[in-house]
Structures are given as structure tokens and as C-alpha cells.
Amino acid sequence: MNTTAPIDALVLMSFGGPETPEEVVPFLRNVTAGRGIPEDRLEEVGEHYFGFGGKSPINDQNKALLAALRAELDRRGIETPLIWGNRNWDPYLTDEVRSLAEDGATQFLSIDTSAYSSYSSCRQYREDFAKTIDTLKGEGLTVSIDKIRQFYNHPGYADACADCLNDGLADFRTKVGQLDAAKHRILFVTHSIPNVMQDASAVETNGYLAQHEELMGHLLGRLDASERLPAELVYCSRSGSPEVPWLEPDVNDRMNELAEEGVTGVVLVPIGFISDHMEVAFDLDTEAKETAEELGLDFTRVGTVGTHDAFVKGLVDLVEERAAQLRGEDVEPPALPGTKALVPGSGACSIECCLGRIERATFPNWPVAN
Numbered sequence: 001m002n003t004t005a006p007i008d009a010l011v012l013m014s015f016g017g018p019e020t021p022e023e024v025v026p027f028l029r030n031v032t033a034g035r036g037i038p039e040d041r042l043e044e045v046g047e048h049y050f051g052f053g054g055k056s057p058i059n060d061q062n063k064a065l066l067a068a069l070r071a072e073l074d075r076r077g078i079e080t081p082l083i084w085g086n087r088n089w090d091p092y093l094t095d096e097v098r099s100l101a102e103d104g105a106t107q108f109l110s111i112d113t114s115a116y117s118s119y120s121s122c123r124q125y126r127e128d129f130a131k132t133i134d135t136l137k138g139e140g141l142t143v144s145i146d147k148i149r150q151f152y153n154h155p156g157y158a159d160a161c162a163d164c165l166n167d168g169l170a171d172f173r174t175k176v177g178q179l180d181a182a183k184h185r186i187l188f189v190t191h192s193i194p195n196v197m198q199d200a201s202a203v204e205t206n207g208y209l210a211q212h213e214e215l216m217g218h219l220l221g222r223l224d225a226s227e228r229l230p231a232e233l234v235y236c237s238r239s240g241s242p243e244v245p246w247l248e249p250d251v252n253d254r255m256n257e258l259a260e261e262g263v264t265g266v267v268l269v270p271i272g273f274i275s276d277h278m279e280v281a282f283d284l285d286t287e288a289k290e291t292a293e294e295l296g297l298d299f300t301r302v303g304t305v306g307t308h309d310a311f312v313k314g315l316v317d318l319v320e321e322r323a324a325q326l327r328g329e330d331v332e333p334p335a336l337p338g339t340k341a342l343v344p345g346s347g348a349c350s351i352e353c354c355l356g357r358i359e360r361a362t363f364p365n366w367p368v369a370n
Contacts, residue, residue, distance in 0.1 A: 002078070002079075002080070003076070003078060003320045003323060003324075004078055004080040004109070004319060004320065004323045005323060005327065006107055006323070006326055006327065007080060007107055007108070007109045007146075007319075007323050007326070008080070008081075008100070008104075008105035008106055008107045008108065009080060009081040009082070009083060009097075009100050009105045009107075009108050009109075010069075010073075010080055010081065010082045010083070010108070010109050010110075010111060010319060011082075011083055011084070011085050011093070011096065011097065011108050011109070011110045011111065011145070012062060012065065012066050012069065012082065012083070012084045012085070012110075012111050012113070013085055013086075013087075013093060013110045013111065013112050013113065013125055013128070013147075014058065014062050014084070014085075014086050014087070014112075014113045015058065015086060015087055015088055015113070015277075016030075016058070016059075016086030016087055016088035016089030016090070016092075017049075017055075017056025017057075017058040017059055017088075017089055017277070017278070018049060018054060018055060018056055018089065019055055019056075019059060019090075020054050020055065021049075021050060021053070021054025021055075022054070023054070023089070024046040024049045024050065024054050025039075025042050025043065025046055027056075027088060027089050028042040028045055028046060029042065030088045030089065031088050048278060048282045049278070051282070051286070052278075052281060052282075056277065056278055057275075057276055057277050057278065057281055058275065058277035058278065061275040061276065061277060061306065062084055062113070062275075063084075064306070064307050065113075065275070065306070065307055065312070066082065066084050067307075068307040068312045069082060069111070069312060069315060069316065070082050072312050072313055072315075072316045073316060076316065078316075081100060081105070083096045083097075083099075083100065084096065085097060087124075087125075087128050093128055093129075093132050094131070094132040094135050094136070097132055097136065097143060097145070098136055098139070098141065101136055101141040101143050102141065105143070106142060106143050106144065107143070107144050107146075108143060108144065108145045108146070109145075109146050109147065109148065109319060109322060109323065110125065110129065110145055110146065110147040110148070111147075111148055111315055111318075111319065112125050112147055112148070113274055113275070114150070114274075115150060115151050115152040115157060115211075115272075115274065116150055116152050116190075116201075116208050116211045116212065116272070117150050117201045117205045117206075117207065117208055117211060117342065117353075117354055118193055118197050118198070118200075118201040118208040118354055119193075119197050119200060119201070119354050119355065120193060120197065121150075121208075122150055122353075122354055123353065123354040123355065125147065126147070129145035129147070132145065133145060146322065146326065147322075148315070148318040148319060148321070148322050149318065149321075149322070149333070149341065149342045149343065150205075150211075150342050151314065151315070151318060152211045152212070152214070152215050153211070153214055153215060153218075153335045153336040153339040153340075153341070153342075154314050154317070154318060154334065154335065154336075154341075155310075155314065155334055155335075155336065156310045156311055156312075156313055156314015156315070156317060157305065157310075157311055157314055158215060158218055158219070158336055159310040159311075159314075160305040160308035160309075160310045160311035160314070161215065161219055161269075161271055161305060162219055162222050163308065163310070164269075164302050164303045164304065164305060164308070165219055165223070165269055165302055166223075167302070167303060168267055168269065168300050168301070168302030168303065169223075169227055169267060169300075169302075171300050172184075172265065172267050172298070172300040175265070175298045175300065176264075176265050176298050179226065179227055179229060181228075181229055181230055182262075183262070183263060183264045183265060184229050184263065184264070184265045184266070184267070184298075185229060185230055185231065185232070185258055185263050185265075185266050185267070186220075186229045186230070186231035186232075186266075186267045186269060187231070187232060187233075187234045187251060187254065187255075187266050187267065187268050187269065188212065188216050188231060188232070188233045188234070188269045188271050189233075189234055189235070189236055189251055189268050189269065189270045189271070189272060189284060189288075190212055190233065190235060190236075190270070190271060190272025190273070191235065191236065191237045191272050191273070191279060192235035192236065192237060192238040192246045192247045192248070192250070193208060193246065193247055194244055194245065194246050194247075195245040195246060195247065198247055200354055200355050201354050203352065203353070203354075203355075204350055204352065204353045204354070205342055205353070205354070206340075209233075209247065212233055212271060212272065213233065214336070214338075214339050215271055215336075216231065216233060216271070218336050218337075218339075219269075219271075229267070232254075234249055234250065234251040234254045235247050235248060235249065235250055235251065236250065236251050236279060236283040236284065236288070237279045237283050238250060251268065251283075251284070251288050251291075252287065252288060252291045255288070255291050255292060255295060255297060256291070256295065258297075259295040259296070259297060263297070264296075264297060264298060265297055265298030265299070266292060266297055266298070266299060266300075267300045267302060268284055268288060268299070268300070268301045268302060269302040270284060270301070270302065270304055273304050274304055274305050274306070274311070275304050275305075275306050276303075276304050276306070280301075280304060284301050285301055288301070289301070317334075321333055
């Protein structure tokens with residue numbers, strides 16, 4: 001049996017990023033299109049990329065995830081085509097879907113690269129799907145694009161996060177000797193979003209913030225008592241008008257406060273990101289690390305799940321889960337103890353879910369990195 005029927009093709013959907021220095025500013029123009037961002041601001045943000053040779057790490061990471069997903073599909077005997085499409089740079093979603101639609105594919109299922117619910121991490125992808133569908137309809141091609149559910153509390157993602165946390169704590173112990181709850185902290189890090197976007201995410205789901213807290217609680221509960229350091233959620237990558245409230249505290253601000261309180265070491269756990277793209281490579285591995293060095297803090301940044309085996313298998317499980325739902329089968333979606341699996345994505349979410357759109361003029365610089 002084809003366990004992905006009635007799906008004709010799978011799409012790994014991501015943000016996109018430049019491959020060369022010459023592509024950096026054009027890429028940023030794509031990301032900020034229609035917002036009236038001054039060219040000098042784009043050049044300023046582009047410095048993040050130029051510090052890494054003008055190439056975003058996200059592309060190679062997506063290629064690696066694509067290969068890992070293909071290998072897991074093949075292992076299960078699933079021959080369904082798998083393509084990669086981006087929002088902001090080559091390969092573009094519309095172009096990739098068109099290439100298969102011209103060969104007769106009509107029903108697509110997207111694997112998105114964000115685990116949590118919010119406008120930017122879920123609904124905006126659904127809007128991208130709608131644009132692709134409308135564009136191809138104008139070309140005489142009829143397609144539908146569905147998506148897997150947000151996976152923050154799927155056991156596969158949680159298992160991969162737990163392994164990363166254990167490895168990170170082991171690295172931290174080599175630096176400090178013995179963990180000390182009085183001197184050391186675990187800081188779970190995610191992308192900040194505007195408060196209004198957080199509020200909208202909590203209208204039909206438990207919300208962006210609560211989802212992170214659920215996963216944090218689960219991960220801490222899996223640690224031995226001797227490793228269970230005080231922990232909290234902090235944020236990175238805030239941008240836009242300072243008058244618009246965003247989720248806080250910023251990771252750098254919080255490290256400064258902790259140092260003043262006598263903390264001597266921090267373990268940063270980027271549970272908001274699935275790979276070491278620009279927000280991790282610059283905001284954490286560069287800026288946050290520099291802050292820690294200035295403060296004299298011992299510092300470990302825990303790895304992201306990347307192509308961890310449990311994560312990849314979990315994504316394919318989610319593909320099979322959604323396909324079964326589309327076939328009308330009774331499915332019991334797995335979730336962490338004490339949590340509830342979210343409804344699937346497009347085609348099942350309400351038209352109002354995670355609406356939370358803010359006029360881009362309110363925070364014109366966000367998001368500009370990946």
C-alpha cells in the first residue's frame with residue numbers, strides 16, 4: 001500500500017537564503033518586498049551574511065535534510081517524489097511545484113521547517129501555498145497544497161531535542177567540572193515575535209509561548225536530578241520599531257542580568273530552530289557567545305536537531321499521518337504526555353487561525369535572516 005496516497009508529491013518548504021555575496025542584498029529585497037526598507041538598512045543586515053562569506057547556512061542544511069528524508073522514505077518503500085521549495089530564494093516554491101504539476105501531479109503535501117504555531121511559522125506558509133495555487137491556476141494548472149501539523153510536541157522532535165540537550169550538557173560539564181544549580185543556568189532560546197502575534201497564536205491553539213514551555217518542561221523532566229539546572233525561555237532576533245512590544249527577555253540582556261546575580265555559566269538550547277541557520281550562527285554563536293565572553297561566563301550552545309534520525313523519522317511519520325487523515329482514516333496523532341497534538345495545517349485549520357498579521361510598516365525589518 002502507498003502510505004502517502006492520495007498525495008502525489010512532498011515539498012520541503014523553507015525560508016531560503018543567498019548562496020553568494022552578490023545574492024545577499026537581492027535576497028533581502030525579496031524578504032522585505034513592499035515594506036519600503038532603505039537600501040542602507042539592507043546593506044547593514046547583509047553584513048551578517050558577509051561575515052559568513054555571503055552564503056546562508058540554511059541552504060546546505062536543507063539539502064542535507066532533503067537527502068535524509070529521501071533516505072527514510074526509500075527505507076519505508078515510499079516512492080512519492082520529494083522536492084524542495086523556498087519562500088524567498090531559489091529554489092522557489094512555485095517553480096518547483098510547477099515542474100511536477102506539468103507532469104500531472106495535483107496534490108502536494110508540505111513539510112515545513114518550523115515546529116511551532118504563529119503567523120510567521122505556520123499561517124504565512126499557508127498564504128505562500130495560496131499564492132502558488134493561484135499563480136498556477138492562471139497558467140491552467142490545478143493543484144492543492146496541504147501540510148503536516150506543527151510538530152513541537154511530536155515524540156520524534158522531542159527525542160531529538162533531548163539527545164541534543166544531553167550532548168550539550170556533557171560538553172558544558174567538560175568546561176565547568178560539576179553542574180551547580182546556584183551558578184549555572186539553562187536558557188532555552190527561540191525567535192522573538194510581536195506580542196500581538198503571540199496573542200493571535202493562542203486563539204485556536206495553545207499558542208507559540210505555551211508550546212515552547214510544554215517542550216521545555218518535557219525536556220527538563222527527562223534529565224537526571226543532578227543535571228536539572230534552573231531554566232527559562234529567552235529570545236533572539238527581535239527587530240522592528242522599538243514601540244512595538246515583542247516577547248522578552250533578549251538572550252543577551254538576560255545573560256547580563258544573570259551575571260550580575262552571580263551566575264557563572266550558561267547553556268543555550270535553541271529549541272526554536274531546527275538547524276544552524278543564520279539566527280543560530282550569528283545571533284547565538286557570534287553575538288551571544290561574545291556577550292558571554294565579555295561577562296566571563298562559561299558558555300555552551302547546544303546543537304539543533306538538523307538531520308537527527310529521530311527527527312527525520314518523525315517528519316515522515318507526520319507525512320503518513322496526514323495522508324491517512326486525507327484518506328478518511330481514523331488516526332490517533334501521537335503527542336508528548338500531557339499535551340495534545342495540533343490539528344493539521346491547511347485544509348484543516350480555521351481561516352482565522354494564527355491570523356495575527358501586523359502591517360509591515362509596524363516592524364519593517366522583520367524577518368531578514370535565515
